[in-house]
Amino acid sequence: MTANKKHCKIVDCTIRDGGLVNNWDFSVEFVQHLYNSLNEAGVDYMEIGYKNSPKLLQGAEAAGPWRFLDDDFLKEVIPQKGHTKLSALVDIGRVDENDILPRSESMLDLIRVACYIQDVDKALELVKTFHDRGYETTINIMALSNVMENQLLDAFKTIAESTVDVVYIVDSYGSLKPSDMTYLVNKFREHLPNKRLGVHAHNNMQLAFANTLIAAEGGVELLDASVYGMGRAAGNCNTELIVAELPSTKYTVRPVLDMIEKYMIPLREKEEWGYLIPYMITGILDEHPRSAMALRNSADKDKAVQFYDRLTTPEVVVKP
Amino acid sequence: MTANKKHCKIVDCTIRDGGLVNNWDFSVEFVQHLYNSLNEAGVDYMEIGYKNSPKLLQGAEAAGPWRFLDDDFLKEVIPQKGHTKLSALVDIGRVDENDILPRSESMLDLIRVACYIQDVDKALELVKTFHDRGYETTINIMALSNVMENQLLDAFKTIAESTVDVVYIVDSYGSLKPSDMTYLVNKFREHLPNKRLGVHAHNNMQLAFANTLIAAEGGVELLDASVYGMGRAAGNCNTELIVAELPSTKYTVRPVLDMIEKYMIPLREKEEWGYLIPYMITGILDEHPRSAMALRNSADKDKAVQFYDRLTTPEVVVKP
Numbered sequence: 197m198t199a200n201k202k203h204c205k206i207v208d209c210t211i212r213d214g215g216l217v218n219n220w221d222f223s224v225e226f227v228q229h230l231y232n233s234l235n236e237a238g239v240d241y242m243e244i245g246y247k248n249s250p251k252l253l254q255g256a257e258a259a260g261p262w263r264f265l266d267d268d269f270l271k272e273v274i275p276q277k278g279h280t281k282l283s284a285l286v287d288i289g290r291v292d293e294n295d296i297l298p299r300s301e302s303m304l305d306l307i308r309v310a311c312y313i314q315d316v317d318k319a320l321e322l323v324k325t326f327h328d329r330g331y332e333t334t335i336n337i338m339a340l341s342n343v344m345e346n347q348l349l350d351a352f353k354t355i356a357e358s359t360v361d362v363v364y365i366v367d368s369y370g371s372l373k374p375s376d377m378t379y380l381v382n383k384f385r386e387h388l389p390n391k392r393l394g395v396h397a398h399n400n401m402q403l404a405f406a407n408t409l410i411a412a413e414g415g416v417e418l419l420d421a422s423v424y425g426m427g428r429a430a431g432n433c434n435t436e437l438i439v440a441e442l443p444s445t446k447y448t449v450r451p452v453l454d455m456i457e458k459y460m461i462p463l464r465e466k467e468e469w470g471y472l473i474p475y476m477i478t479g480i481l482d483e484h485p486r487s488a489m490a491l492r493n494s495a496d497k498d499k500a501v502q503f504y505d506r507l508t509t510p511e512v513v514v515k516p
Numbered sequence: 517m518t519a520n521k522k523h524c525k526i527v528d529c530t531i532r533d534g535g536l537v538n539n540w541d542f543s544v545e546f547v548q549h550l551y552n553s554l555n556e557a558g559v560d561y562m563e564i565g566y567k568n569s570p571k572l573l574q575g576a577e578a579a580g581p582w583r584f585l586d587d588d589f590l591k592e593v594i595p596q597k598g599h600t601k602l603s604a605l606v607d608i609g610r611v612d613e614n615d616i617l618p619r620s621e622s623m624l625d626l627i628r629v630a631c632y633i634q635d636v637d638k639a640l641e642l643v644k645t646f647h648d649r650g651y652e653t654t655i656n657i658m659a660l661s662n663v664m665e666n667q668l669l670d671a672f673k674t675i676a677e678s679t680v681d682v683v684y685i686v687d688s689y690g691s692l693k694p695s696d697m698t699y700l701v702n703k704f705r706e707h708l709p710n711k712r713l714g715v716h717a718h719n720n721m722q723l724a725f726a727n728t729l730i731a732a733e734g735g736v737e738l739l740d741a742s743v744y745g746m747g748r749a750a751g752n753c754n755t756e757l758i759v760a761e762l763p764s765t766k767y768t769v770r771p772v773l774d775m776i777e778k779y780m781i782p783l784r785e786k787e788e789w790g791y792l793i794p795y796m797i798t799g800i801l802d803e804h805p806r807s808a809m810a811l812r813n814s815a816d817k818d819k820a821v822q823f824y825d826r827l828t829t830p831e832v833v834v835k836p
Contacts, residue, residue: 373761374694374726375733401757402719406694406726413695436793437721440800441693449800453820456793461818471791473756473776480760480769498781500773 204412204442205240207306207394207420208435211262212243212285214426218467220245220260224273226459227262230423235278236451237439241306241418244270247284249292270303281305285336288315291322299330308334308364313343316351320358327359334394334418336364340380341371341482352387362392362418367407370400370430370475371482377407381414394418397433399425400479402471404433409441423452424460426467429485430475468492473500481507522764524732525560527626527714527740528755531582532563532605534746538787540565540580544593546779547582550743555598556771557759561626561738564590567604569612590623601625605656608635611642619650628654628684633663636671640678647679654714654738656684660700661691661802672707682712682738687727690720690750690795691802697727701734714738717753719745720799722791724753729761743772744780749805750795788812793820801827 210230211222227244234242245262261269265284274282283306299305307326311319316337323333335355337343355363365380372380377395384393395411397404397420408419421438425431436456440449464470474488477500491503530550531542547564554562565582581589585604594602603626619625627646631639636657643653655675657663675683685700692700697715704713715731717724717740728739741758745751756776760769784790794808797820811823 374729399722401761402722402725402754405722409694434722436796437800440796441721450821450824453793453797453824457818457820461793473773473781476756476760477773480757498777500777501770504770504773 203417204444205418206435206438206442206447207241207243207283207418208234208239208422209243209396209420209432210422210426210435212245212283213420213422213428213432214469215245215260215262216428217426217469218260218463219258220262222260222262227273229459230455231274231280232278233423233451233455234435235280237435237448238444238446239280239435239439241281241283243283243285243306243308243420245284247286247295247304247307248290249295252290252292265304267297267302267304274303277303283308285310286322287311288318288322293322293325296326296329302331304331306332306334308336310336310338310366312338313340313347313351316354320354320360323358323360327361332362333360334362334364335360336366336394336396338366339368339484340366341369341376348383349387352384356388356390360391362394363388364394364396364418364420365411365416366396367398367404369482369484370398370404370479372397372407373401373403374406374410377410378414381411381416385415392417394420396420398427398430398479399432399471400430400475400485404431405437408433408438412442424456424464426460426463426469429469429489430471430479431469473498474503477504477507483507523737524762524764525738526755526758526762526767527561527563527603527738528554528559528742529563529716529740529752530742530746530755532565532603533742533748533752534789535565535580535582536748537746537789538580538783539578540582542580542582547593549779550775551594551600552598553743553771553775554755555600557755557768558764558766559600559755559759561601561603563603563605563626563628563740565604567606567615567624567627568610569615572610572612585624587617587622587624594623597623603628605630606642607631608638608642613642613645616646616649622651624651626652626654628656630656630658630686632658633660633667633671636674640674640680643678643680647681652682653680654682654684655680656686656714656716658686659688659804660686661689661696668703669707672704676708676710680711682714683708684714684716684738684740685731685736686716687718687724689802689804690718690724690799692717692727693721693723694726694730697730698734701731701736705735712737714740716740718747718750718799719752719791720750720795720805724751725757728753728758732762744776744784746780746783746789749789749809750791750799751789793818794823797824797827803827 309319393416421435422432629639713736741755742752745754
């Protein structure tokens, strides 16, 4: 393990991933306070939402503006950018390339493309478009814990020859243990020596911060986090923890504590995320949290044993 | 790192450490259900309380019976012991040796002695008494993150020559990072080659489970945990996580989930423990959580910034 944590950069995903909790219902004041807090804390990037197109995503009309970022709107929200750069995520098949301005005319600095392993080629096509328009780019391969080694090695070959700047290790199900993270970081470094790496961890087993630290020690540069861990289901690595513990003089935790006190603690009383037993169960079973999210929205939300039995019983009978 | 996690044993501390949260106000039914759940789950030890003497601890009259364990009472609570052994913790200066029966007449199998580094000699005297009466023994050196290397090396010499079976690495303030845990485990293994090791982690930075896994990978055998993480302040490594993830066929998580559903979730609605910002702050500052516990008991319990400023301001003026 190398110890080059001083080269790490933090990508705060509170608005983008947290929006999956509250349908992006963040006020402009909330987002502005977050931006100022992150900027003052020294956080390197703020992922302020998705840059997907509402034309390509049905039934999302009720979502807040951070789901379909608009450059003119962003200029009103953040009239004066500080040190903290802005990032947006796009999904394969949901982005309209005509929406993407050249970087010189945009508020955004970084565009990240999320994809499953079978869509790496499509993702890299998108990456090339964004790259050619001047953006920093990443490819975020989701659900790595469900990817077979041969698929991964094939993908590495394509990625190594592509224009993408940063390749992300994404623990979508929060099922990776520290030893798994070490294994994946070494695998990515071995096969992608010419690429920088990133990590996006989930907290189903309370391992998001630990896995992020371990990735950083292994040479991973871009570290995803969100304030108070806000993110879908069990949530993410906590920005306050990574800001406090990364050995760099450029970070200071106090502004993040201020954001938590003023906005996140009241929000957590209305919205739910974090370590909850159904999410722990999907984590240990290495599967998508959607069944646990449905459970938490039902009257049976604390029926842990019944839920566990349902997910671990192979002889499921489909009723006619 | 060795990978001898198959030799690990789990020590559930829910009653003993969790008692620090609710003044040991657990019903007999609660403790019986916990014992049966742990036994069914394959957990190796249940630490059922403190074996201190009420004569040596003033102001503790209101505490529940698990604070001052009595052998006759224990026999009523657990008339039939299963696979799971019983453990008790004692503190230096608070235990009356006359209270300790020979193991053959006691319900207890393991007695653990907690101490700070300066009391290692006194702790080992107690250990010898328990050892001579037939018990398994451990010494749990608290607050290791505040111990200087020379003190530790001195203590190792005495410990290596003692009768103690297991030596614990205790992260009292929840301030150790995975790299710190790896460092300590290696240090303990190097200087105590003839002793088995244990780990007791706290969750102030959400690292208790990760640090416990890392210690296990490093050869540590006894792993402390508590159900739903219940323990003082930020709490402990979660028993449900370690039971689910330790690679051994002897453990099964379902009975622990049952305990959580029936008892721990309702209890957590009345009592508070776990990852809360004041505990995170004492964790990152590497200090005892008592100031954070006082804050959580006050009207200012969510005033994170003010609390952080108070702990990080050196020029504290003591009023006349």
